[in-house]
Amino acid sequence: MAIEYLYPDYEVKRDYDRCIVCRVCERQCANEVHEYLPEQNKMVADDAKCVNCHRCVSLCPTRALKIVKSDHTFKENANWSGKSIKEIYKQAGSGGVLLSSMGNPENFPVYFDKILLNASQVTNPSIDPLREPMETKVFLGAKPQKIERDENGKLKNNLSPHITLSMPVMFSAMSYGSISYNAHESLARAAEELGILYNTGEGGLHEDFYKYGKNTIVQVASGRFGVHKDYLNSAAAIEIKMGQGAKPGIGGHLPGKKIVGDVSRTRMIPEGSDAISPAPHHDIYSIEDLRQLVYSLKEATAYTKPVIVKIAAVHNVAAIASGIARSGADVIAIDGFRGGTGAAPTRIRDHVGLPIELALASVDKRLRDEGIRDRVSIVVGGSIRSSADIVKAVALGADCVYIGTAALLALGCHLCRSCHTGKCNWGIATQREDLVKRLNPNIGYKRLVNMLTAWQHEIKEMMGGMGINSIESLKGNRLMLRGVGLNEKELEILGIKHAGE
Amino acid sequence: MREGQFRNPSGCAISGIFSKTGRRFSGEKIIKSITVMHERSNGLGGGFAGYGIYPEYKDFYAFHMFYDSMTAKKENEEFLERHFDIINLSKIPTRKVPQITDEPLIWRYFVTPLPTKLAESQLDEREFVAKCVFKINTTIKGAYVFSSGKNMGVFKAVGFPEDVGRFYRLEEYEGYCFTAHGRYPTNTPGWWGGAHPFALLDYSVVHNGEISSYDANRRAIEMYGYKCTLKTDTEVITYIIDYLHRKKGLTLNEICSVIAAPFWSTIENKPPEEKETLTYLRNAFASQLITGPFSIIVGFEGGMMALNDRLKLRSMVVGEKDDMVYIASEEAAIRIVESDLDRVWSPKGGEGVIVMLEGGSV
Numbered sequence: 001m002a003i004e005y006l007y008p009d010y011e012v013k014r015d016y017d018r019c020i021v022c023r024v025c026e027r028q029c030a031n032e033v034h035e036y037l038p039e040q041n042k043m044v045a046d047d048a049k050c051v052n053c054h055r056c057v058s059l060c061p062t063r064a065l066k067i068v069k070s071d072h073t074f075k076e077n078a079n080w081s082g083k084s085i086k087e088i089y090k091q092a093g094s095g096g097v098l099l100s101s102m103g104n105p106e107n108f109p110v111y112f113d114k115i116l117l118n119a120s121q122v123t124n125p126s127i128d129p130l131r132e133p134m135e136t137k138v139f140l141g142a143k144p145q146k147i148e149r150d151e152n153g154k155l156k157n158n159l160s161p162h163i164t165l166s167m168p169v170m171f172s173a174m175s176y177g178s179i180s181y182n183a184h185e186s187l188a189r190a191a192e193e194l195g196i197l198y199n200t201g202e203g204g205l206h207e208d209f210y211k212y213g214k215n216t217i218v219q220v221a222s223g224r225f226g227v228h229k230d231y232l233n234s235a236a237a238i239e240i241k242m243g244q245g246a247k248p249g250i251g252g253h254l255p256g257k258k259i260v261g262d263v264s265r266t267r268m269i270p271e272g273s274d275a276i277s278p279a280p281h282h283d284i285y286s287i288e289d290l291r292q293l294v295y296s297l298k299e300a301t302a303y304t305k306p307v308i309v310k311i312a313a314v315h316n317v318a319a320i321a322s323g324i325a326r327s328g329a330d331v332i333a334i335d336g337f338r339g340g341t342g343a344a345p346t347r348i349r350d351h352v353g354l355p356i357e358l359a360l361a362s363v364d365k366r367l368r369d370e371g372i373r374d375r376v377s378i379v380v381g382g383s384i385r386s387s388a389d390i391v392k393a394v395a396l397g398a399d400c401v402y403i404g405t406a407a408l409l410a411l412g413c414h415l416c417r418s419c420h421t422g423k424c425n426w427g428i429a430t431q432r433e434d435l436v437k438r439l440n441p442n443i444g445y446k447r448l449v450n451m452l453t454a455w456q457h458e459i460k461e462m463m464g465g466m467g468i469n470s471i472e473s474l475k476g477n478r479l480m481l482r483g484v485g486l487n488e489k490e491l492e493i494l495g496i497k498h499a500g501e
Numbered sequence: 502m503r504e505g506q507f508r509n510p511s512g513c514a515i516s517g518i519f520s521k522t523g524r525r526f527s528g529e530k531i532i533k534s535i536t537v538m539h540e541r542s543n544g545l546g547g548g549f550a551g552y553g554i555y556p557e558y559k560d561f562y563a564f565h566m567f568y569d570s571m572t573a574k575k576e577n578e579e580f581l582e583r584h585f586d587i588i589n590l591s592k593i594p595t596r597k598v599p600q601i602t603d604e605p606l607i608w609r610y611f612v613t614p615l616p617t618k619l620a621e622s623q624l625d626e627r628e629f630v631a632k633c634v635f636k637i638n639t640t641i642k643g644a645y646v647f648s649s650g651k652n653m654g655v656f657k658a659v660g661f662p663e664d665v666g667r668f669y670r671l672e673e674y675e676g677y678c679f680t681a682h683g684r685y686p687t688n689t690p691g692w693w694g695g696a697h698p699f700a701l702l703d704y705s706v707v708h709n710g711e712i713s714s715y716d717a718n719r720r721a722i723e724m725y726g727y728k729c730t731l732k733t734d735t736e737v738i739t740y741i742i743d744y745l746h747r748k749k750g751l752t753l754n755e756i757c758s759v760i761a762a763p764f765w766s767t768i769e770n771k772p773p774e775e776k777e778t779l780t781y782l783r784n785a786f787a788s789q790l791i792t793g794p795f796s797i798i799v800g801f802e803g804g805m806m807a808l809n810d811r812l813k814l815r816s817m818v819v820g821e822k823d824d825m826v827y828i829a830s831e832e833a834a835i836r837i838v839e840s841d842l843d844r845v846w847s848p849k850g851g852e853g854v855i856v857m858l859e860g861g862s863v
Contacts, residue, residue: 124711124793125814132812133764139784147749147785154774155755157781368724374788466713467794469812470762472787473714480716 004093006086007072010052012045018064019043025056025065030423030435053416055425087346098346101419101429103246103338103383103405106350110338111357111490112389116499118480119465127469129460135470136167136459140237140377140399141306141330160330161306163237166195167456168394168471171448172335172381172402173219173241173310175203177254177263177275178342178419179408180436183428186411186444188212193449197236199402202226202252202277204266210234217308220297222251223277225267229300237331238297239308240290242281245339245356245382247348248312252277254342258422258431291327298328306330308379313337313359314352318366325367325376332376333402334359339382340405342429343420356382357396361494364397364476387458396494397476410451411444513697513709514541514662514683515817516829517798518838519805523858524824525553528671531679534827534834536663541709541830542683544600546696547665548657550705550800552678555652561588561611562630562702565648565655567693568606573643580641584633585612593656593669600664605693609654627702627747634701635728645694650703651802657682657696665696677858678805680798682707699735702747703802706739709830710815713793721788734795741789742799749786753806757853759786761811798828804857813850820845826856 012033021043026034033049034056036042050067057065074082087098120126127134141162148156171187178201185208191198192215199217200209204226209216218235220227232238243249254275264271284290294307309324310333311317317334324332336356341349360380367373380393381402390401409415412426419429427439459471468474482499483491491498516534520526528551535547555563564581568574581587588611595607614629622629634646648655653676656669662683666672682697698705712718712734719729719737725748727740738760745751745759759782768779783790794814799806807828809817820827820835820842827835832845848854 120713124713127812133766135765137765139787143787144785147751155778155781157777159781159784162784368720371724373721373724468713468792470790470792472783472790473717473792475717475788476720477714477717478720 004089006089007070008047008050009070010050010067011047011070012050012056013066013068014043014045015064016042018062020062020064022061024059024061028055028059028425030425030430030432031421051416051418051421052414053418053425054414099343099420100346100349100417101341101343102415102417103340104350105417108337109355111355111486111494112385112392114484114486115357115392115494115496116482116484117388117391117395117462117466118482120467124467126467127464129457129464132464132469134460134464136456136463138165138168138400138471139163140165140379142376143374145374161304162330163197163306164195165197165400167452167459168390168398168400169452169455170196170217170379170400170402171198171407172339172404173199173201173217173239174342174404174408175201175219175254176206176266177203177258177431179429180424180427180431180439181206181262182436182439182441182444183408183411184209185441186439186448187407188215189441189445190448190452191215193445194452196452199239200226200235202241203254203263203275204268205231205234206262206266219310220293221277222279222281223275225269225275225277228268232297232301232305235305237306237308238301239310239333240281240293240297240329241310242284242290243310243312243314243335244341245312245335245337245353246341247344248314248337248353249279250345250348251279252343255422260431263431287323287327290324290329294328308333310335312339313354313356313382315354317354317359318362321363321378322366322370322372325372329376331379331399332363333379333381334363335402336380336382340408341419356380357393358490358493360393360396360398365495368476387455388462390455391459391462391474392481394471394474395477395480396496397478399475406451407448410447411439513685513707514538514830514834515681515707515709515796515798516834517678517680517707517800517805517807517827519678519826519828519856520824521826521856521859522824523553523677523860525675525677528666528674528676528679530838531681532663532666532671534829534838535666535681535683537834537837538683538829538831539661539663541685542661543685544661545659545686546657546682546684547660547662548655548682548696548698548707549662549666549669549671550648550653550655550680550698550700550707551671551674551676552653552703552800552802553676554654554674555611558589558611559652561613562649562651563654564610564612564634564646565593566606566608566610567645567647568608569643571606573641574606574608577637577641577644580633580637581610581612583615584618585610585614587612594673595668596670598660598664598668601658601660601668604658604668631702631743635726638730639728647694648700648705650700650705653703653705653800653802655698655700655705657698658693659696678800680705680707680800680805695731695733697735698800699731699733699739701739701743703800704739704743704746705800706735706742706797708735708738708795708797710734710795710797710810711793712738712791712795712810714791715793717788718791738791738795738797741791745786745789746801751782751786753804753855754853755782757806757808757851758782759789760791761808761851761853762790763851764811796830804855806856807848807854809848809850809852811851816847818845818847819854824859828854
């Protein structure tokens, strides 16, 4: 129907003076935007198919291509945006739920951008990380409630299993299936080289990657795909996924067409069958059930692995976290509403959950008020975009952060937010062999290492500026933060003062 | 504005004198030592702690109180009577010194917990006393306990330390250990309670520095029931030491390895057993690591400990002569009271200097 013909959001602009008709763009675009017209010896593009992933732009040898936002517009309306109108046309046509990928792109406040850091002047010295030791090593896990000594008075090592990291960053859960083999290999190898951990997500662990076990978190999600004893025992830690920031309250669905070959074997489900993760765990309808799963996993691994419980940041996150802290979990991972995903219903992604900064501040405070902050570590994600976000998160009270989107960007993701189509031109969020091989893990892992090495330098510089030479002295050190342009209530929840105070 | 309403960092001078044989000496000596470092303070706070100064009352907790008003005094005395047996009470003797003005009411009580109250609380005696101190300091307006140990006492005021010493007639006290503090705060304090030493039970701390880990330390220690009412570094350091020593049972050496922990690169090169212990301490007590510049002298019953931050960002010198140990921000402050030293050295960053009475106690 004509109403459903929508002028495309983006236009592919080709400079014909520069175009040499090499047809690279045509070969590179899995969305089949570009077409060669032999009679005219000319390249043309179907803008409607373009997802604005920049693959053709990046590979065009003569810089003949650019993607611009269309200036085509509906009649101006402060209430009915073009986006809202188009979504209605789409749904009136399809009768379906709108799907999206990656994190919430809407214009909600980003609290990290309204927080500023402190630095030393006069009364105490700043410390130069190039001249003095500057420590970013962190441990995740419960702290012992009391010390014990042997008969000679020597302290006994009574620590429960914990995670040791060279810096307070881990790669967050992204399943094999939602991202490619090469993306997983890049993450695993980078984690090993950096002395941090990556996370399998809920898709199981490919047999080739068991060798990275000591840098791996294996996830147990509501679908239980790929979960077996060796899987659990291969890892440095086990994560129970209760929720995800991009889609709190709902499960997941990996379409049957992506369940092919190794993905099927790794998930332990037949080829071509849809992988449906239920919204809740059907053996966890309350906190006492969670406790049973935590201890089942600990039993299965002979109490040698810390257990992480990951939740989405929702309105009563502080109370939930308090319950989790008493459930035997060693680490709580909280995922903010900006967290990414391979596919989520648009309305859920854009309207459910909480900013991670507020969730973190209130969880950290609640656990301290209840005297149980030592029983668990807190990991936050969704979304951490830079070393500055990490420093602010740690100062608000986090032990560590998860990065997902940032890691994918390092691998070449251009945030076109079309992962759910499975046609990722950068070889990341796809299982199509010809596309997957575009991501070279030898280069990919190095780029991840580069990015986090750079971030670690920046973290050290910021810490040194504050006169802090070990990351544990930054944790929860909220006096190092000041808000700008925040109201009293926001400052109260964040537990920080306003700039100038 | 008074301490507690704002964060008040400060630079300072510290000094400590200790007799290992428990020989008691007059407070005159410590006044002489701290006076040399006049330039390191600015007249906005000075104070002393003396150990072994109340031998006749050594089995009782000595509460030194500041009162803003008679009402506060009355209210506090009612509280004390409900919880303690008061053995003796008196004004703390002072003399008029022109430089010291605006003094509050300054009283001293020798007390012991009422056995019934203590049993009812199900706490050990020291925890009971500490809880009462927090209770008074946070709930009775205008009343402030600034010293609460046995056979020891803190004397402090707004002023230069030498004037504070004369004001409290410190030369009339004799003890086996004295520490002193001259303050150079970066904010204007309006209140005597904010001066150093800061004390809880028999632990007292004098400190020079401005720690960068303050809020991390404060928020961690408040989880264990401590209340940081003054918002000063010294307060939080005292609580950390009390927590690690009295509540957790760490040794003083272990405490040094927690609050001024060796760097990971240093720990890496230690023998396996020591490496394991140091790693354990840094992991288990990560929130008690203190960063940023500090030199502290901790007094406690039967001993004294001095410690610098891990990078040694503040000066601190130790001198020894026979049974005497001297510790000060500057060597001059030691030489003025003992010119003929057997040994003088500067402890390294994070290297604790611990001196104990021979035979354990006096």
